[in-house]
Amino acid sequence: MLIGYARTSTFDQVAGLDAQLSALEQVGCIERLFREQVSSVGEREQLDQALDFAREGDVFVVVRLDRLARSTTDLLRIIDLLETKGVALRVLDFGGAEMDTKSPTGRLMITMFGALAQFERELMLVRQREGIERAKREGKYKGRAPTALRKLPAMRALAGEGLTPSEIANRLQVSRASVYRLLSAERA
Structure with missing residues (x-):
């Protein structure tokens, strides 16, 4: 066969x-x-x-x-x-x-x-x-922008509406740790 x-x-x-x-x-x-x-x-x-x-x-x-x-x-x-x-x-x-x-x-x-x-x-x-x-040395390679960081404005808005970090993470499909890290860095 x-x-x-x-x-x-x-x-x-x-x-x-x-x-x-x-x-x-x-x-x-x-x-x-x-x-x-x-x-x-x-x-x-x-x-x-x-x-x-x-x-x-x-x-x-x-x-x-x-x-x-x-x-x-x-x-x-x-x-x-x-x-x-x-x-x-x-x-x-x-x-x-x-x-x-x-x-x-x-x-x-x-x-x-x-x-x-x-x-x-x-x-x-x-x-x-x-x-x-070589591209990094020449400053031409930046890598991709972190996904959670791009969603920071939306995180701020949702946090302003009173959503918990877990709810924000679920809605934006990022980790809860990223939500905590980015929002706490803003407060510092």
Whole structure:
């Protein structure tokens, strides 16, 4: 049986999820198709269910490797789990080709590309941090304004109407501690 798995990181990526589902259906993943919209660092319940469902002789199909694993270690863990169960992994878009773990060459290529993808992501994060630090030094990066601080005028108004800090926090959807902190700083 072909078991399809599709994932996007956010609910906003509807087109990406639809494209993955379409590609999986085109290769025959119709009986069992697992999908979720969750960050790879979050709890991936559908992935866990799909891996649990897989049986000997099945083929686990994903469109791209980055939709399956969060790191090389995670990828190797998933491949090991699948191999232990007698399940092959098939990646549809593998740099323009298709790859599976049925052969030693396929396992080698998937492992190498997984390591390269993790390396690329880590380099991107380093460059991002360096860019933010440079922007901070140059005074160009301020960060986002604290959410509660932006709501201070509304906090003042609600406090003036006699609402308690808990009521203000609920109404403005900020923490009660933020209400206490900001309103007490005003009185000081």
